[in-house]
Amino acid sequence: MRSGTAPPVPSAPARRLLLTAAEWAVLVAEWPGALPPGLSVEVPGSRQRNDAVAALVARGVLRAPVGGPVEPVPAVAADLAVLRRPLLTVRLETGGRGGRRHGWFALGADVVVVVLTLPDGGIELSLAPAAGLGAELARVVPEAAAVTGPTARGGAPPTGALPLGLLDAAPAGRGGPPPTAAEAALAGELLRRTAGSLDCLVLGRAGGPVGAGQVSWLATDGGWVGLRPHPGGSPRRVVDVVSVRPADLGTWVAPTVAALLEGRA
Incomplete structure (x- = not known):
């Protein structure tokens, strides 16, 4: 035995x-x-x-x-x-x-x-x-280079914190305090170096109503970056722009998946 x-x-x-x-x-x-x-x-x-x-x-x-x-x-x-x-x-x-x-x-x-x-x-x-x-x-999830297509390779992707509205296609007039010089510079570099995107939507019923969570990444000439909502719920909707890899996507959707499954229990 x-x-x-x-x-x-x-x-x-x-x-x-x-x-x-x-x-x-x-x-x-x-x-x-x-x-x-x-x-x-x-x-x-x-x-x-x-x-x-x-x-x-x-x-x-x-x-x-x-x-x-x-x-x-x-x-x-x-x-x-x-x-x-x-x-x-x-x-x-x-x-x-x-x-x-x-x-x-x-x-x-x-x-x-x-x-x-x-x-x-x-x-x-x-x-x-x-x-x-x-x-x-x-x-x-492909490598960022496969999404951006042929382009000159940049250095490390831009990272930092900025109000999400700075990445909107619409011009200024968004209301709220003006961005800092650092935020404006980061937004400009990110827009200039981005040539693709990843959108991930998680949908399910948490107990009754439909629950949802969204993940947004950008493909830059230096690799993928993720837009992570900044804790605190600021009305400026600040996000942290962080470098990510395809293998990271599971950890980004995991909190929403866990919340939806727990709501069904």
């Missing part, structure tokens, strides 16, 4: 499925209106749809019961069920001169289902343990 602590059971590996736009349209044909922005699809023509169905059956994604309509195999059906009724979702969009990319993360009781747009117009549908949400977020 053995004694002592048993070794930890490793998490199941992620499962990833690559789909064409037509194949994705077939899988979500019954609920296109529920798809987040950037993931909606055009209904394919009958020939294109038939080709996509045949390909999905051949790949074991759909099955064709005798005398019945084609349907997703149980594993894929389970993924789609999580997408339709998640505990919470995380919507991610990155965009800049290097292109635009969308991600949709649906958290279930034990798993996270990820839908990701691909550069070739296709879709990746993947499944990972729920504890891997942070790793999945980090995996899909």
